Amino acid sequence: MEANAVAASTGAQGTVAAGALAGATERWVSTGGVQLCVAELGDRERPTVVLVHGFPDSKEVWSEVAKRLADRFHVVLxxxxxxxxxxxxKPLRGGYTLEKLTDDFLAVADAVSPDAPVHLVGHDWGSVQGWEFATVGRTEGRIASFTTMSGPCLDHLGIWLHKRATRPTPRRVGQLFGQxxxxxxxxxxxxxxxxxxxxxxxxxxxxxxxxxxxxxxPARGEPGGDYPTSSLPTDGARGVWMYRDNVRARLxxxxxxxxxxxxxxxxxxxxDVFVSEQVFxxxxxxxxxxxxxxxxxxxxxxxxxxxxxxxxxxxxxxxVEDGTPARKPRATSQYAERFGGQLVLVTGAASGIGRATAFAFAEAGARVVAVDRDAEGAARTAEMSRLIGAPEAWSEQVDVSDGLAMEKLxxxxxxxxxxxxxxxxxxxxxxxxxxxxTSPEHWQQVLDVNLWGVIHGCRTFGKQMADRGQGGHIVNTASAAAFQPTRMLPAYATSKAAVLMLSECLRAELAxxxxxVSAICPGIVNTNITTTTRFVGVDREEEQRRRTRSTRLYGKRNYPPEKVADAILRAVARNQAVVPVTPEARGAHLLSRFAPKALRALARLEPKG
Structure with a gap:
């Protein structure tokens, strides 16, 4: 710290007994005539992460983030x-300038991490301050990295506004009025x-x-609903001086x-209703x-x-700690900005379309949960997802037809x-x-997995999305068979037609x-589904012959599952309702809408043995 920085001292320590930060160590740091309340979690021997709150918040706004970081870092709020x-x-006027807030930050940093720079994270006005901390000379060597959320640098914003006011274009004027x-x-x-x-x-x-x-x-009484704290009235009343002491002067x-x-x-x-992306x-x-x-x-x-x-x-x-360049979203994926860091769960992920979809989301930087009855296959998908680009990936074994197991998952x-x-x-x-x-047992099997598996997923995970209130997306894999009748796939086509209609109904309800909600309808795709398909009404030898013949046909068609995965990401990004994939699927979909009699005539044809 430079010679003109305000001297600081550290007060007694204690443990927070209750509230959002229960169990944290609490101390007071004196600086510039004020006493700052500081809370610490995690091992002090590990890298220090300092979380700075905004307006009209207190440090407890970070409690849920802090708890999740505390097992890997020394977390300070x-x-x-x-x-x-x-x-x-005292007085409040002039007491909240960015220069004095920088003094406070340096005092806290010196108290909690005197020998190593800290990793700074700011939200709202915590981010506005953070930009000051990360750009002034006297903090060099005390900050290792800066993560900013919902708060621009006032200096950058001032130049951004001036450029749009003095050199206007229709786009710049729109940005100016929007912000x-x-x-x-x-x-x-x-x-x-x-x-x-x-x-x-x-x-x-x-x-x-x-x-x-x-x-x-989260509302009062819900997990995480212990915020805001009782200090809110004074937090809001005093905090307005951050705006008065800094905004006009810096702009x-x-x-x-x-x-x-x-x-x-x-x-x-x-x-974010307060900060436009264009200011960045x-x-x-x-x-x-x-x-x-x-x-x-x-x-x-x-x-x-x-x-x-x-x-x-x-x-x-x-x-940053490892000294490697920060991994940015992969430029090879056009969906990196859309899905980077999101949590994506894929069922049937051990092979085929499911595995390709998990890889596509991983390449876009999403966190992936690969789910399948095949535990080893799901684990391989998760492992490969991490290598491809997923910051984190996990595998889970579950039978999607088991409603209780899906709820537990x-x-x-x-x-x-x-x-x-x-x-x-x-x-x-x-x-x-x-x-x-087709026996009742075969009907039960195909409906349990193809239809009830989708219902269980939508019920359990969809309800969590709805309760969270932050939106989300559900993709249900149907099939071209959902709108293309065939005499040889009554059970399969029925299950997929039900998935298609379920998706349409859910789309209306959850909008x-x-x-x-998107229904993906692939046609003939080169996956291993033919090797596990049951061919009923024939003996084992004939069943194996038909299975081999179907596998050969799908192989000759050679439409890769990666193209279906790309269609899935595109459907989510564009919020598409029904997406036929493969030329034959798109053709059948058009016929189902404009020439259904032609499809019915095709359905009567008996396939050659």
Missing amino acids: YDLRGCGRSSAP GIKSWYVYAFHTPVVPEALWRGPLAKAWPALLSRVEKT RRPRTDAYAHVPVQLIHPTG DDLDQWAPQLTRRSLVAKHWAPRTRPDQISAWIAEFVTT ANKVADTHGVVDVLVNNAGIGVSGAFMD GKGIG
Whole structure:
């Protein structure tokens, strides 16, 4: 720290007995006439991650993220001056400048990690401050990396605004007005007295319910619902001085040397109603070592998506600590920005379309859960997914036709990895033969896997998506047989037609919750389904002959499952309803809509033996 930095001292330590950070070690750091309340979790011998909160928050906004990071890092959270349990400057005016907030950060960093730089993570105003910390000279050597969420650098923003105001184009004017509308509250906070009165009165009372309703944060009584804390009225009333002391001054006279001297990870919630993604258009010039992430979430992502955020922080910090370049989303995948870091679960992932789909999501940087009855096959898929690009991948063995097992799987995944963002119900089996030759047992088997497996997946994982309130997507693998009748596939075609209609019904029901549903309808795809298909009504020798013949036919057609996987990612990215894959599937789909009699005539043809 430079000679002009404010001297700091550390007070007594204790253990937090209850609340969102129960079990954390708590201490006080004195700096610049204020006492900062600092909480620590994890092993102090490990790399230190400092989480800085925003407005009108306290350090508890980070509690769920902190708990997930504590097993790998030394995690530090502190209440900003005047927030939570920290004392406020006197007077408030002039007490919240970025220069003084930088003093506070350096005092905390020196107290919790005197011999090593810390990894900084900021959200909202914690991110605004973080940009100051990561770009001023006096913090060089004290910060190892910076992860920013929902808070631009005021200097970068000032230059961004000036460029659009002085050199307007239709696009730039639109961006200017768009961000201006999103920043309505900034103007309101510059009015005297009124914001403080609102925060100390009706606004603070309504805030928890408002957050729960609009942002879908956990409500009181739910896991993670112990936020906001009781300090909210004073947090909001005092915190408005961060806006008054900094915004106008920096936007009018932005620093032109605000270059980051550390690697930066930008996490942008796509549903953020306060910060437009466009304000980060020129960020690469300010942060030469930049990693961009997009997260399907709203502004308070640390409360609604702690699983995703903690995974990205851990990956980024680890790469910086190891001295390797931060792994950016793979340029080879056009879907990296869309799916990077999302949690994707694929059933039937041990082979074929399921395995190809898991690999495609892995290449896009998604975290993958590979599910199959074949435990070894699922494990191989998970292992390969990690090698391809998935930051994390796991395997689970389950029979999708077992409803209780699927419920247990959904709860396990949610508890361990978080709520699934994309569910791919792909597991399926084949049964071929005339209706009169298909036994009730065969009907039961194909419906249990092909239909009930999809129902179980949609019920368990879909409910979790809906309850989370942050959207998601469900993909159900149907088939061209869903709309193409055939005399030799009555059981299989019936199950897939049911999946198609189920998908359409769910799409209508879940649209209001931001959850998309897509039905993927492949035609003849070169997978191993023919080697496991049951051919009924014939003896074993004939069954094996037909199986061999079908496998040879699928091999000659040689339509790779990777193309189906690409169609699945495209369907999710575009929120497509029904996606026929392969030329024959698209042709059958068109005939089913415009010339159904032709399809019925084709269905009467008896296949050659």
